[in-house]
Amino acid sequence: MEPLKEMFNKNYYQHLAKILVELYPSFNAQGFVKDSTTGIEERSLNQRMRHTSLVLKEHLPDSYNKTIGLLSEAIARTRGGYTNLVFPDFVSQFGHHDFETSLNALQHFTKFGSSEFAIREFLKRDFDTTIRVMYRWSENENAHVRRLASEGSRPRLPWSFKLDEVINNPKITQPILNNLKADNELYVRKSVANHLNDITKENPDYMLALVNSWDKSHPHTAWIIKHASRTLIKKGHSGSLSVFDFEKNAKVKIEKFSLNKRKIKLGETLIFNFDVVSDKAKTQKLVVDYVIHYRKKSGELSPKVFKLKELKLEPKTTEHITKKQVFKDFTTRKHFAGKHLLEIQVNGKRLAQAEFDLVK
8 A cells, every 4th residue: 555645746746736736826836836836856754744734834835824815715616535635734833823824824734634644833822712602613504614613622632742730630622522412413523522522531431421421322422422431441441341331340250262373474363262251140231352562573462452342141041152253464553473362251350361472
């Protein structure tokens, strides 16, 4: 698969230059393409995006308002995709002196390419003003704008800096989340769930109290709460288990735990089987996960919890479970040879384990 950074290529810059010439006839298309592509091979994805913003600044009008007007028209004519993050990035670098124009621009740009990273530069400089605008965005008719309200104010947005204001006082974003707790768009609901999951890192009790105040009978709200609680459930947090009526003190045994092989090569599939056996005289609602302790380059083991199955186990009954796990390298995970550990977890408690070797 071609690296994402290759989206910023000569064809992209020529297309963008053509759009800008149509809107601003004195735009130096040839100079823009040359300045944007010189040395491009050495730049990473984010370096290419930031360099594009800097080159745009050199080739567009000195008037910030005029430039934002041009970019606002231009973005609607682009091919879309990741490269549209250049537009909000430009605002994040050059719009700090004019909050109103810049935040209006980010609201517009996010409809074509998310402004979630750019908005954080304004939260960093004037948190109170920016968060008030984001609250209004949470009531916007456009789903992309509503999502920006939640995603941009996440305490721990990936690939961005932490928002200490929200980490230290998560109630700050409660009005935004309350507005979006039953949003019709899955795109928005995923953001709300991720925002809440971020909060659980430092403030799990607050997060659970908040979602317990919501109407869980609404399917959209129930979906958000379930996904927001995923980390806590995997940890066996008693409060999160009670939200979904999972058994707090599960009484089960894992029996007949077996692996199809104890040595596995990269690219092969590990198959494991086990029985979950009830040891309680009442029905138990269970969430069964498995944990693979991957070997790191340093030789240490690093656990990764995978969701497996939810079930209602009747008294004194047995549930047989089979799972296949393929071992192959991804951009997010590289495998290293050596002993690995597989554990079976029920309602956050690890009840069985087995070792296997990954060989290359």
